[in-house]
Amino acid sequence: MSDTHAQSVAFVRDTEIPSAPPPYAATGPVKWMRENLFATHANGALTLIALYVIWYVLSGAVPWIFNGLWNTSSLSECREVLDGTVGACFSVLTERWNQLLFGFQYPEEYYWRPTLAFLLLGVAAAPVLFFDLPRKMLAFTAIYPFVAYWLIWGGTMLTPIVAFLGVAAGAMVYKRFVTGSFALGFFGGIFAAFVVWNLGGFLISDTASDTAMLGAVPSRDLGGFMLNMMLGVTCVSLSIPIGIALALGRQSSMPLIKWICVVFIEFIRGVPLITLLFVASVMLAYFFPPESSLDLFLRVVIMITMFSGAYIAEVIRGGLAALPKGQYEAADSLGLDYAQAMRLIILPQALKISIPGIVNIAVGLFKDTTLVSVIGMFDIVGMIRGPILASTEWNGVYWELLGFASVLFFIVCYGISQYSQWLERRLATDHR
Amino acid sequence: MADQATQMQVSDEIAITINKMNKWYGTFHVLRDIDLTVNRGERIVICGPSGSGKSTLIRCINALEEHQQGSIEVDGTLLSSDLKNIDTIRSEVGMCFQHFNLFPHLTILENCTLAPIWVRKTPKKEAEETAMHFLEKVKIPDQANKYPGQLSGGQQQRVAIARSLCMRPRIMLFDEPTSALDPEMIKEVLDTMIELAEEGMTMLCVTHEMGFARQVANRVIFMDAGQIVEQNEPEAFFNNPQSPRTQLFLSQILGH
Numbered sequence: 001m002s003d004t005h006a007q008s009v010a011f012v013r014d015t016e017i018p019s020a021p022p023p024y025a026a027t028g029p030v031k032w033m034r035e036n037l038f039a040t041h042a043n044g045a046l047t048l049i050a051l052y053v054i055w056y057v058l059s060g061a062v063p064w065i066f067n068g069l070w071n072t073s074s075l076s077e078c079r080e081v082l083d084g085t086v087g088a089c090f091s092v093l094t095e096r097w098n099q100l101l102f103g104f105q106y107p108e109e110y111y112w113r114p115t116l117a118f119l120l121l122g123v124a125a126a127p128v129l130f131f132d133l134p135r136k137m138l139a140f141t142a143i144y145p146f147v148a149y150w151l152i153w154g155g156t157m158l159t160p161i162v163a164f165l166g167v168a169a170g171a172m173v174y175k176r177f178v179t180g181s182f183a184l185g186f187f188g189g190i191f192a193a194f195v196v197w198n199l200g201g202f203l204i205s206d207t208a209s210d211t212a213m214l215g216a217v218p219s220r221d222l223g224g225f226m227l228n229m230m231l232g233v234t235c236v237s238l239s240i241p242i243g244i245a246l247a248l249g250r251q252s253s254m255p256l257i258k259w260i261c262v263v264f265i266e267f268i269r270g271v272p273l274i275t276l277l278f279v280a281s282v283m284l285a286y287f288f289p290p291e292s293s294l295d296l297f298l299r300v301v302i303m304i305t306m307f308s309g310a311y312i313a314e315v316i317r318g319g320l321a322a323l324p325k326g327q328y329e330a331a332d333s334l335g336l337d338y339a340q341a342m343r344l345i346i347l348p349q350a351l352k353i354s355i356p357g358i359v360n361i362a363v364g365l366f367k368d369t370t371l372v373s374v375i376g377m378f379d380i381v382g383m384i385r386g387p388i389l390a391s392t393e394w395n396g397v398y399w400e401l402l403g404f405a406s407v408l409f410f411i412v413c414y415g416i417s418q419y420s421q422w423l424e425r426r427l428a429t430d431h432r
Numbered sequence: 433m434a435d436q437a438t439q440m441q442v443s444d445e446i447a448i449t450i451n452k453m454n455k456w457y458g459t460f461h462v463l464r465d466i467d468l469t470v471n472r473g474e475r476i477v478i479c480g481p482s483g484s485g486k487s488t489l490i491r492c493i494n495a496l497e498e499h500q501q502g503s504i505e506v507d508g509t510l511l512s513s514d515l516k517n518i519d520t521i522r523s524e525v526g527m528c529f530q531h532f533n534l535f536p537h538l539t540i541l542e543n544c545t546l547a548p549i550w551v552r553k554t555p556k557k558e559a560e561e562t563a564m565h566f567l568e569k570v571k572i573p574d575q576a577n578k579y580p581g582q583l584s585g586g587q588q589q590r591v592a593i594a595r596s597l598c599m600r601p602r603i604m605l606f607d608e609p610t611s612a613l614d615p616e617m618i619k620e621v622l623d624t625m626i627e628l629a630e631e632g633m634t635m636l637c638v639t640h641e642m643g644f645a646r647q648v649a650n651r652v653i654f655m656d657a658g659q660i661v662e663q664n665e666p667e668a669f670f671n672n673p674q675s676p677r678t679q680l681f682l683s684q685i686l687g688h
Contacts, residue, residue, distance in 0.1 A: 329496055330533035334547035334599060335523030337515075344546060348537050429537055429579045 064088050068400075074393035092397045093404055096388055100404065103223015103378050104387050110154070110217065114226050117151040120144060121233065129419060152230070155216035162200030166193040182339065219297040223378035225408055230297075231379075232366040232412075235304040239365070240358065242305060243312025244351075248342065250317060261313070268310035274371055276303040281375035300372055308365045315357035319350035352427050359420035363413045380405050442650060445472040447603055447634045448493060453502035455485075455492065462488050463499070464658045472602075475635045477645040477666075480655035481681060486638045489655070490605045493636070494525045507602060523551050526596030530608040532588040534580035540567070540591050541576040544598045552599065559598070566594040570624050586617025590624050597628075604628065606637040640685060646670060654678045 025031060038044040067087030071094065072078040078089035093100070102111060124144035127137035146160035170193030178185030222230070249261035268276075280299040288294060323346060331341035351358075373382030384401045388394055394401075448470040455463040462485045470476060478486045491497040493504060495511055495518045504511040506521045535543050544563035548554040554562070567573045570590035572583075580588055589609055596604060606625065610618040622644050629635055629648045639645070645652050645666055652669040654662045654677075662669070662678045670686075673679045 324531075324533075326529055326531055326533035327535065330529065330535070332496060333494055333522055333525075333527040333529075334595070335519050335551045336547060337519060340550050344550065345535055349535075352537065427537075429581070 105221035154214035166196035227379040231369040239309040242309035246313035247316035319354035477649040485658040526601035
């Protein structure tokens, strides 16, 4: 009361009140804990229960991991060394890492080839994923599939070159004719590609692979996590354009196209993926002439791509439906034709809305590639269930192997998810 | 103000001819026997109660809506189901919407250059110069690199006008361009439209801005229940409406 004057009503402050620190319980960790952990009785009880569960899990897992052995040669030896104490037998990973990653038949001296292909995948994917990078890098992305094919399968270099020339010829024909008529460009392009591929087929002799620079590896020798990555990357990148085409087709005003797309999508969505994989491995052979053998890897890629393409189509249809009708009208009123309106106005916005859904399907698809173990392909799960667990040395090592597979899948899927969140933030231009 | 309107040139050349045009939504007859001839340089305001078909009428002119009977001829091109004709007409006829319909994923400048580059095949640099010219004209060149979501409604509508003008249209259609705007933004958009009218643009405006109609229009059309009920010069239309329906409408909108 020192600075107020009792005799006057008017008030002028002539001394400043010094600022004081807040009471202890109003800031810092105490306040945080009171607000976030013990706000109510129920809240406090849940916190205690959660702490107990965390402690229970960690008390089991931490000694198991840190007591783990990395250098024994079999499960029985590992158990002997552990002598009843808790501990993991990670030695199965040091012993069999190559089989888990590359499968048990891929020649060891060629391991550098898929590894290089994997590293180059980063370079090829970068300009697609991060569009601030120079557009010229897309040239490498265009040839990457053929380079990767050559590195992984080996054999004569002519095969990927002919495949590339076919695609290039198709693209040129498409570009030449598409301004006149889309159908002419599209089917002309496909026709040109087939002509080049067939002509190329005569050039490549059956023995060309025997003397090739890179030794040939047949598809059945591929395996391990490499197989999951190959299926995942190929099927995701193929199914997005197919999904877009199906989604647009489903909205088409031409009844035949619309009808075909609806039947395709509804049929594929109504059938389990595992059924389609069995069709790929067993039944498709009945539909082709006996002497032709479409590679099992290719058959599986076709089936998984069709499957995820149908799902992505539905996600994109949702994105298209979410766009205000005014966007279509504005594009029309400026005189843009259908292809321009779709490419420049509608799809960029619809795809942006669809990113979470597409990523959801991509992540699911990548994990579903482990289903190929059911049809006798030795992907990472197939390797664990088959050759490794069946061996006398490692019969019974479940946690370590499946945990390792989980870690690999988690890294990739979490990466995809983080990328999509970055992409959404990057594309947020509408400031709503 | 009427003499200012008459100063603006109206030529004898015909821009739009609509002849006995009929349109149905399902079984509902939205437009009935519409006959309308618009000369080049005319500024027509179309008004009427909601649901009277006025928006549908101007949307038929650039084929955003399809008509079922009668004919529409724009700049000598007959509007038919032929996609080539429709694209020709759309690139000659600019349109502004009630909700602007800017492309939210493109900057203001990209919004303006998109159609000239892809439809007119204008080189990018030239298209950008044109775009800046029209953005200056609507008085927002400094916003060129922002996105539509960062602009106010009035600014967005002026960008939409500039975007249409970049295609150098010969006819402009306005579908309630100020209905979604705050009162103080209405003026900036109307000023832009008045300036456009003074330059001799052929304009068809669906609007309830009667002040604008008096100042700029050389003809006011009143529609009700899908028909043109009355059309006249603005002075005569507002001071001496003939049909009882028009009288009722005007008393309601001018009454307060």
